[in-house]
C-alpha cells in the first residue's frame with residue numbers, strides 16, 4: 001500500500017515519515033500530516049477538471065459578442081448570485097445533488 005502522506009513539523013524544517021503514532025517532532029513541535037506531491041497533483045487535476053466542467057457549462061449558456069466577449073444571460077446571473085450567496089445546506093435538493101456529483105470526483109482520488 002503506497003504512503004499517501006508526509007509529515008511536516010510546525011516548528012522546524014523537518015519533513016518526512018513519522019514513526020507509528022508519534023505526533024511530536026524531535027524539536028518538540030507537532031507533526032502535521034501533508035499529502036505527498038503525487039497526491040497533491042492528483043487532487044489538483046480533479047480540481048482542474050471540476051473547474052473546466054463548470055466553465056464549459058457557463059460558456060455554453062453565454063451569448064458571444066463579435067469581439068469574443070461572453071455575456072451571461074440575466075436570469076442566470078440572478079440564479080448564480082443567489083446560489084453563491086447560499087450555504088450548501090440551504091441549497092435545493094437538486095442543487096446539492098450537483099455538488100455531490102463533484103464531491104464524488106474528489107472522493108475517488110482521495111481513495112487512491
Ligand SMILES: [Zn+2]
Nearest residue numbers: 009012025027
Ligand atoms: Zn521539528
